[in-house]
Amino acid sequence: MRPPRIPLSRLTALRQPLLRRYCSCSVPSSRYAPSDINGSSKPSLNITREGTNRPNAEAAAHRRSLNTDNSPLSHRTITTSQSLLTHSPLSPGSPLFTPQGTHILAKLKEYLRAQYVRYGYDEVLTPTIYKRQLWQTSGHWDIFKDDMFEVRGRGAAADLPEPIAGAAPNDTPKHNAERHDAASTESIAGSEQGEQPYGLKPMNCPGHCLMFASKTHSYRDLPIRWAEFSPLHRNELASALSGLTRVRRFHQDDAHIFCRPSQIMTEIKATLEFIQETYTIFGLPQPSLVLSTRPETFLGEVATWEHAEGELKAALDESGLKWEENPGDGAFYGPKIDVLIRGTDGKMNQTATVQLDFQLPERFDLKYSTPVVKDGEGKTQGLGSGEDGEFARPVIIHRAVMGSLERFMALILENWKGKYPFWINPNQAVVLPISNDKVEQVEWAKKVQKIVAGVEIMEGGVGKVQSLGRRRFRVETDDRAQSLGSRLRQAKQKGFGFELVVGDQEVKDGTVTIERTKGKKEALTPHEVYQLFVETEAKFQ
Known part of the structure; x- marks a missing residue:
């Protein structure tokens, strides 16, 4: 008789989040079972599994x-x-x-x-x-x-x-x-x-x-x-x-x-x-x-x-x-x-x-x-x-x-169902100036885009060689000649993880407006937004 299954009381949590960078240093599939080396697998399809405690x-x-x-x-x-x-x-x-x-x-x-x-x-x-x-x-x-x-x-x-x-x-x-x-x-x-x-x-x-x-x-x-x-x-x-x-x-x-x-x-x-x-x-x-x-x-x-x-x-x-x-x-x-x-x-x-x-x-x-x-x-x-x-x-x-x-x-x-967690989302964030005809808003939006995407900028806006240990994110700027409401709706339909809005007040304060939780907007600096992205990714959220 097969011994009883004893669920693991606790699985070891992942100790290597994507926040860190590493210097480091198959089994093939078949027509029926893509991970079988020689195509000999024909597993039963009527199988269930009992629940176990889950990490993270x-x-x-x-x-x-x-x-x-x-x-x-x-x-x-x-x-x-x-x-x-x-x-x-x-x-x-x-x-x-x-x-x-x-x-x-x-x-x-x-x-x-x-x-x-x-x-x-x-x-x-x-x-x-x-x-x-x-x-x-x-x-x-x-x-x-x-x-x-x-x-x-x-x-x-x-x-x-x-x-x-x-x-x-x-x-x-x-x-x-x-x-x-x-x-x-x-x-x-x-x-x-x-x-x-x-x-x-x-x-x-x-x-x-x-x-x-x-x-x-x-x-x-x-x-x-x-x-x-x-x-x-x-x-x-x-x-x-x-x-x-x-x-x-x-x-x-x-x-x-x-x-x-x-x-x-x-x-x-x-x-x-x-x-x-x-x-x-x-x-x-x-x-x-x-x-x-x-x-x-x-x-x-x-x-x-x-x-x-x-x-x-x-x-x-x-x-x-x-x-x-x-x-x-x-x-x-x-x-x-x-x-x-x-x-x-x-x-x-x-x-x-x-x-x-x-x-x-x-x-x-x-x-x-x-x-x-x-x-x-x-x-x-x-x-x-x-x-x-x-x-x-x-x-x-x-x-x-x-x-x-x-x-x-x-x-x-x-x-x-095509709705991704932030860390793997191909559309992680978009920066939207309220008025695309205002040069100050557009320029600030483009600078915000670089900072929250993880691009390192030196004093005076001069670029430099990017360090290997810095996290990168997919961030776009949408300054098309459409109303802010229209661009926000399209951003949500496209599945962006975060929408960052820039107006005259944000330009003056050096901030962006972000909606971290539904219905709650707050002003953060670009560097604070970047840190938020890093922490969210590290939790696989």
């Missing part, structure tokens, strides 16, 4: 207050009416994001980057295209090639030589610095004549494996957590393309954790906490969790699978979340947890995922050195001698918190 209740309550109308609203309607993106038949399934839409995507990444510092992730960047040999080595070419775009260089040959590294570990290049140096030479890169075809990457994991294999790691180095946001491409069927929820070019908060088997439990628990906190901040419905276990065809030993499944079950039980088991639907390389969110149309959408992988470490001959371990006869155990002792295989945890950022954006657009 103030931010969550603010999200709910934005949505008083219960009528569903498609994200396609919102993106069109708010000019967040456009489409072109010249690139089907690849949205062209306007400055407003790009702002929302950038804020999603900024939120994640702030949390990566807390959870110990380093961001990396890997190539967009790889020779087909890489995908053959990883095993994706046999399983995923129909969903990949093929790219050919000059003089590309129709047929390929045998892969440098096959599925068996003994066929792979040696894991040491000499192999890394050789990989940089012309013999590995290939000459221009007869160059191999390339594949446009649909996932980041093989590239991260190449990076891990480029140097020797000790057990002391693990876990290593690498995250990446670079665009991915999937050759989805034209008939399957749908708004932002099914696209051909997309971004993921893709990360891979290289860890020792003894670290799996800790990493899974931290990832589930990360997911809970994030979905609370964005005010999304309670997600449903599905644990997919060993399929009929699988890699590795049964005992290894049972141990891994036990780790995932224990982590789920300890999280206090309600979950369902989907027997036999795990990926062939390991069991996984899929997180699903019900959209406003009632359909379930996969977002986050946590997957254990024992296959890629084998295929790429990934190793880390361990302390010397002796068996009963005094002989050393392991894959080979290392500086600290023997070598062992790491486990890879494929992990995405939001999944496809485009799909996540669609879900929050619909959940918020």
Whole structure:
């Protein structure tokens, strides 16, 4: 019998608000489950989850207050009416994001980057295209090639030589610095004549494996957590393309954790906490969790699978979340947890995922050195001698918190019904002079716009290089030849977070009039308004 679910009494509050700046330093989707590495996920759609205590209740309550109308609203309607993106038949399934839409995507990444510092992730960047040999080595070419775009260089040959590294570990290049140096030479890169075809990457994991294999790691180095946001491409069927929820070019908060088997439990628990906190901040419905276990065809030993499944079950039980088991639907390389969110149309959408992988470490001959371990006869155990002792295989945890950022954006657009909290709003504030024919009002409005937007101005109005640590906001000036009432109505229809009004008195006093709470207007200096924006953003409001 499964142990009872014990809700967490308290989740750790987010310690890395966007107010601070950091110097720091995926799991792919399929046609059915956009966060599954090999397209093998077919999760159950009739799942519920019991409630848990939620962090940052103030931010969550603010999200709910934005949505008083219960009528569903498609994200396609919102993106069109708010000019967040456009489409072109010249690139089907690849949205062209306007400055407003790009702002929302950038804020999603900024939120994640702030949390990566807390959870110990380093961001990396890997190539967009790889020779087909890489995908053959990883095993994706046999399983995923129909969903990949093929790219050919000059003089590309129709047929390929045998892969440098096959599925068996003994066929792979040696894991040491000499192999890394050789990989940089012309013999590995290939000459221009007869160059191999390339594949446009649909996932980041093989590239991260190449990076891990480029140097020797000790057990002391693990876990290593690498995250990446670079665009991915999937050759989805034209008939399957749908708004932002099914696209051909997309971004993921893709990360891979290289860890020792003894670290799996800790990493899974931290990832589930990360997911809970994030979905609370964005005010999304309670997600449903599905644990997919060993399929009929699988890699590795049964005992290894049972141990891994036990780790995932224990982590789920300890999280206090309600979950369902989907027997036999795990990926062939390991069991996984899929997180699903019900959209406003009632359909379930996969977002986050946590997957254990024992296959890629084998295929790429990934190793880390361990302390010397002796068996009963005094002989050393392991894959080979290392500086600290023997070598062992790491486990890879494929992990995405939001999944496809485009799909996540669609879900929050619909959940918020196009009414954004200030911190992510693409139209954060507008400055309106009462009389556009009065030069003093217009000039003061433009200066106010720069100050509250976060532009640093020196004495005499001379600009200077902007510091990296200063917050920036999207602020416009509307001095069109229309009445103030008309421009205010249009600003509210456009969804501006704040309207700042400037008249003769404000010019004289060096202030602006702002409505912080409905029906209550007050005069603040531009610097006070800027500080208000900083504090509001820091609370995710």
